Amino acid sequence: xxxxxxxxxxxxxxxxxxxxxxxxxxxxxxxxxxxxxxxxxxxxxxxxxxxxxxxxxxxxxxxxxxxxxxxxxxxxxxxxxxxxxxxxxxxxxxxxxxxxxxxxxxxxxxxxxxxxxxxxxxxxxxxxxxxxxxxxxxxxxxxxxxxxxxxxxxxxxxxxxxxxxxxxxxxxxxxxxxxxxxxxxxxxxxxxxxxxxxxxxxxxxxxxxxxxxxxxxxxxxxxxxxxxxxxxxxxxxxxxxxxxxxxxxxxxxxxxxxxxxxxxxxxxxxxxxxxxxxxxxxxxxxxxxxxxxxxxxxxxxxxxxxxxxxxxxxxxxxxxxxxxxxxxxxxxxxxxxxxxxxxxxxxxxxxxxxxxxxxxxxxxxxxxxxxxxxxxxxxxxxxxxxxxxxxxxxxxxxxxxxxxxxxxxxxxxxxxxxxxxxxxxxxxxxxxxxxxxxxxxxxxxxxxxxxxxxxxxxxxxxxxxxxxxxxxxxxxxxxxxxxxxxxxxxxxxxxxxxxxxxxxxxxxxxxxxxxxxxxxxxxxxxxxxxxxxxxxxxxxx
Numbered sequence: 001x002x003x004x005x006x007x008x009x010x011x012x013x014x015x016x017x018x019x020x021x022x023x024x025x026x027x028x029x030x031x032x033x034x035x036x037x038x039x040x041x042x043x044x045x046x047x048x049x050x051x052x053x054x055x056x057x058x059x060x061x062x063x064x065x066x067x068x069x070x071x072x073x074x075x076x077x078x079x080x081x082x083x084x085x086x087x088x089x090x091x092x093x094x095x096x097x098x099x100x101x102x103x104x105x106x107x108x109x110x111x112x113x114x115x116x117x118x119x120x121x122x123x124x125x126x127x128x129x130x131x132x133x134x135x136x137x138x139x140x141x142x143x144x145x146x147x148x149x150x151x152x153x154x155x156x157x158x159x160x161x162x163x164x165x166x167x168x169x170x171x172x173x174x175x176x177x178x179x180x181x182x183x184x185x186x187x188x189x190x191x192x193x194x195x196x197x198x199x200x201x202x203x204x205x206x207x208x209x210x211x212x213x214x215x216x217x218x219x220x221x222x223x224x225x226x227x228x229x230x231x232x233x234x235x236x237x238x239x240x241x242x243x244x245x246x247x248x249x250x251x252x253x254x255x256x257x258x259x260x261x262x263x264x265x266x267x268x269x270x271x272x273x274x275x276x277x278x279x280x281x282x283x284x285x286x287x288x289x290x291x292x293x294x295x296x297x298x299x300x301x302x303x304x305x306x307x308x309x310x311x312x313x314x315x316x317x318x319x320x321x322x323x324x325x326x327x328x329x330x331x332x333x334x335x336x337x338x339x340x341x342x343x344x345x346x347x348x349x350x351x352x353x354x355x356x357x358x359x360x361x362x363x364x365x366x367x368x369x370x371x372x373x374x375x376x377x378x379x380x381x382x383x384x385x386x387x388x389x390x391x392x393x394x395x396x397x398x399x400x401x402x403x404x405x406x407x408x409x410x411x412x413x414x415x416x417x418x419x420x421x422x423x424x425x426x427x428x429x430x431x432x433x434x435x436x437x438x439x440x441x442x443x444x445x446x447x448x449x450x451x452x453x454x455x456x457x458x459x460x461x462x463x464x465x466x467x468x469x470x471x472x473x474x475x476x477x478x479x480x481x482x483x484x485x486x487x488x489x490x491x492x493x494x495x496x497x498x499x500x501x502x503x504x505x506x507x508x509x510x511x512x513x514x515x516x517x518x519x520x521x522x523x524x525x526x527x528x529x530x531x532x533x534x535x536x537x538x539x540x541x
Contacts, residue, residue, distance in 0.1 A: 008198040012037055012057045012077055019064055026319060027067055030091055037077040037084065038092040039064040041319075044073055046098025049164040049173050053105040053157065054092070055112045056081040058194075059216055061322040062154070062291045068319030071161040072105075076116075080197060080294070081217045083111030089119035093130060101129035101170035103177060105156050107149025108136040109217075131174045137186040137302060139244055140213025140222040148215050151255040151291040152184035152302040155314075158285075158323075162313035183305045185244040187213055189233055190257060190298025194218045197294075212236055216257070216293040230264070234271035237301050242277050246305055249282035251314055251326065253302040258292030260299055268299055273329070281329045282306060283314055288324045349405030357540070358399065362392035364536030368529065375525040384525035387426060394421035411438030411450070426471075426526060429458045448482050455479055466496075469503040469519070471526030478534055490534035497531035500524035 005011050013033050020027050020039070030038040044050070054063045054076030063075035076092040078084035093102055102123070106116045113134060120130045137152030138144075160177040189212050195201045196218065204220065205211055210233065211221030225236060254272060256265050265287035272278065283306070287299075304310070314326040365388045372385030398417050403409040415434035418427055436457035440450030455475060464470045466477075478493035504519045 003195070003197060005197055010034075011197050012079055015057070015060070016064060016077065027064075030095055032088070032091060035085060036088045036091045038074055038088060038095065039067050039077065040074045040092070040095055041067055041069070041072075043069075044096055046096065047100065048098075048167055049100045049170050050074065050093075050096040050098070050102040051105060051157070051161055051164055051173075052076065052089075052092050052096065052102055053153070054078070054084055054089070055107055055109070056083060056217070058294045059291050061289070061320075065322045066154075066157060066290075066320050070165045070316055070318030071157050071320055071323065073102075073164075083109065083115050086115045086118045086122070089116050090122050093119060093123045093128065094126075097123065097128045097130065099129075101131065103160060103164070103170060103173055104130065104132040105153065105160065105177065106132060106134050107153055108134050108138075108146055109149065112149075129170060131170060133174065133177045133181055135181050135184075137181070137184045138213075138215065139185045139240060140187050150186040150188065150216060150302065151253060151300045152181075152186040152304070154253060154255075154285075154290050155184050155251070155302065155304045156180050158318075158326075159310060159313040161318070162316045165316070179307065180304060183307075184302055185241055186300055186302040187237055187240050188216075188221075188255075188257060188298055188300030189237060190214055190221070190293075190296050191227060192259065192297040194258065194294040194296040211298075213240075214298070216291060218293060218296070230267045231271045234268060234275055238272070238275040238277045241301060241303055245277060245280060245303055247280065249306045250280050251283040251285065251304045251306055251310070252281045252329075253290070253304075254284070254286035254288075255291055255300045255302065256287060256289035257296040257298040257300060258289060259295040259297035262287075265299065272301065277303075278329075283311060283326050284329050285314070285326045286324055288322075290322070290324075347403060348401050349403045351404035354404045354407075354410065355399055357537075358402075358404075359396065360536060360540040361533060362396050364533055365389055365392040365529065367536075368532045372525045372529055375522055375528055378519065378522040384426070384529065387422060388529055391418055391422035391427065391430075407447075408438050408441035411435070411441055425462075429462050429471075432461055433458050448479065451482070452479050467503065469500050469524045469527075471524070471530050473497065473500050473503075473524065474527035474530035474534075478530065486534070486538050490531070490538045493527075493531040493534040497523050497527040500527045 006014055016029060016037055016039060020029060026042055028040050028042045030036055050073040052074045053072050056078045058080040063072060064077055066072050067075050073096045074092045076084045076089050104116050104120055106112050116132060120132050123130045135149035135153040135156055136147040138148040138150050156177050159180050160173050163173045163176055189210050191210050193202050193204050208227060209224050210227035212225050213222030254269055269287050369385035369389035373382050376382045376384035395417055402413050411434045415431040415438060419431035433454035437450040437454035440453035459465055464472050466473055474493040474496040477496045478489040481488040481492045501521050501523050
């Protein structure tokens with residue numbers, strides 16, 4: 001078992017009980033476990049139109065966590081990816097339906113249509129007024145006579161929920177829901193399949209591929225495509241959405257299918273808001289995980305043409321905390337840097353030899369990126385190579401702006417550049433190193449003495465010394481013999497870096513928190529970077 005569950009048989013009931021326990025009393029459930037799993041608004045008084053939705057579980061927070069003011073009145077939960085029974089749906093209808101009637105919002109899957117449909121018929125035979133709409137927003141397979149219901153269902157919940165909360169009658173709420181269904185379009189993409197509880201994951205999607213046009217139950221997508229980054233993924237999605245959209249303003253919903261990190265979702269949001277259809281977006285909801293497919297590493301985009309009143313309905317506050325507020329689409333605002341940071345401290349000047357030297361140093365670090373990342377996965381967070389390579393690329397871009405002809409000013413400028421572009425503790429330490437070296441050069445110290453001043457400063461500030469398993473283990477011996485020549489310095493750096501593989505107790509940095517087994521036999525990535533840098537300089541010389 002590699003999931004935080006107790007037993008496959010109690011997944012849904014355990015999850016519902018956890019939701020209720022953290023709802024602050026806003027939610028209740030019907031006493032029908034395990035066959036009837038219905039979550040209901042605790043404050044419901046049956047005076048308004050009730051909205052009931054649901055289906056198989058595994059799409060959390062849909063549908064149970066969307067129960068609350070302005071959204072659903074009740075959610076009927078089946079087992080994972082399995083429709084709830086007719087009795088469960090009927091229980092939900094009976095629990096919340098008063099004289100104003102009830103609207104069932106159903107996604108277009110056979111089991112849901114049949115079970116919700118039969119429950120509606122039974123409720124009508126009992127004298128209740130029940131209407132039903134079926135959401136079929138998937139555009140991945142346009143030839144299908146009955147497209148699937150996807151995250152576009154959330155627009156139906158929101159707009160119908162707002163009208164019901166305002167006390168509008170069942171006919172008005174149902175008509176609005178049907179209009180939204182007719183206009184909304186959705187399509188999704190994923191880099192991986194989802195993991196069904198208690199079952200092995202199906203390795204269906206090969207590395208470098210993505211599935212385009214997939215449902216929310218782990219079923220294969222319409223096609224597998226080559227994956228080449230967030231912008232390309234957004235482009236494929238928006239190219240398919242564009243023909244379904246008119247020229248007027250639209251609302252767009254960016255949905256996380258469950259396993260995509262918030263960082264990736266923000267990158268996808270940027271790509272979406274710079275896409276060819278972005279000028280048609282007036283309101284945006286998300287990015288957020290609203291209708292997931294367990295842990296699927298994907299996303300979906302839903303677009304809705306706006307009719308009069310929709311903006312007010314979309315922006316109306318709701319009770320459920322998981323619902324993100326719809327916001328107006330606006331151009332990103334960028335504020336200027338504080339003047340002291342934006343200003344350059346030295347005038348650019350040329351020095352071809354130093355430029356070539358710095359370029360080679362940067363290229364050496366860029367070439368070592370993957371190897372250093374691999375080492376850092378043993379002792380840190382796996383990004384040493386990327387951090388150094390990113391700083392090297394930034395430094396290459398800044399070469400034409402550096403005071404190459406003034407060594408003291410160059411040290412200081414490199415320190416400033418690293419402090420702005422590198423980040424992390426290593427960026428700060430190297431910025432301190434070069435800034436201190438610049439101080440030494442201004443005071444007339446020779447190159448080696450100035451660099452040793454930088455070394456002393458990072459020892460003082462960073463609290464590390466030789467033997468502590470840091471870059472100092474390679475840098476200190478290299479600078480000690482640098483007056484003898486670069487070959488000796490490179491050899492000393494290599495010996496120092498390799499010796500860190502024998503140090504199984506780090507005294508500084510993230511490696512200090514890592515078990516000895518992870519450190520044994522693996523060079524410290526910072527020390528290895530220093531050794532490779534000196535070796536690259538020797539090769540260049």
